């Protein structure tokens with residue numbers, strides 16, 4: 001993983017969170033991505049979200065596959081655990097980490113190529129199992145690292161930098177995730193930190209699988225006028241369907257949703273995501289209507305953003321499988337093996 005270590009310049013005036021950590025403590029190495037790449041803005045939002053959530057660095061696992069986007073974990077929370085896995089295989093690595101240590105905050109960052117092409121099957125099964133993780137797709141419509149081929153999220157008619165036109169219909173990760181039963185589905189834009197940070201915080205606090213699709217323009221291969229994943233296109237057709245505020249449990253929650261058409265959704269730790277609907281009738285708890293709403297908007301070429309679907313309180317992978325409470329490393333040794341007699345019994349059953 002290529003990164004340059006950041007010089008440590010101490011600034012005692014930086015505000016500290018309840019753990020005594022500053023924002024700098026949530027940063028990682030210097031980015032080696034192209035200047036202006038949307039992925040770097042998402043890194044900045046991740047740093048802010050992690051600092052504000054007071055995440056304990058050694059209790060966080062950052063996971064990714066392969067691609068420019070999958071380099072992101074090197075650029076934030078350098079004190080956390082990090083696995084840059086194989087192309088498209090991050091969900092199974094995350095499943096192993098999450099199954100072995102249920103106390104870990106699993107944070108996946110990947111690309112549209114990594115997630116929707118080679119890794120599509122893995123992603124679908126992680127959602128189906130309601131693995132407790134936040135999964136961010138840094139969606140630029142191309143394979144950035146391998147120099148700009150169309151990915152599975154490129155729109156029909158979208159043109160590559162060299163002029164060829166994409167003819168394959170795209171996979172929309174948001175519609176797909178809602179249809180697959182994912183319990184938290186949101187979309188945002190790398191250039192909208194105000195919307196992205198609360199969505200990231202809610203995704204991390206959601207128990208179960210949280211998918212966050214973030215439009216993240218590739219300035220080198222896909223930021224020209226024929227691209228529907230460029231900064232100009234996204235800014236023009238950007239359509240927030242919902243505004244989201246994240247309210248941690250310690251705050252006076254009531255004042256945050258006193259006015260207007262607001263819908264507070266309580267997450268398992270008592271924090272809330274307060275949703276203000278921009279679109280009349282949009283309800284992020286109505287799966288079928290949300291899919292119809294998104295498909296109509298897609299026909300108009302709109303990029304709809306916000307929390308698209310949420311179903312809190314569902315059983316996650318541990319609840320469904322009745323796993324032991326606590327991480328495996330804290331289990332008494334005797335409970336981790338069957339003992340000599342138990343092993344003989346087991347062998348007898350296979351004879």
Ligand SMILES: Cc1ncc(C[n+]2csc(CCOP(=O)(O)OP(=O)(O)O)c2C)c(N)n1
Nearest residue numbers: 067068069087111112113114142143144145
């Ligand atoms: C098994 C395998 N196939 C192909 C590659 C080559 N490869 C590396 S990154 C990548 C695409 C990454 O695209 P995306 O996930 O969209 O990320 P981006 O670089 O655009 O952020 C490909 C095809 C690989 N590393 N491994």
Ligand code: SF4
Nearest residue numbers: 034037068144218219
């Ligand atoms: S090639 Fe594209 S995706 Fe990769 S770092 Fe450069 S701008 Fe970002």
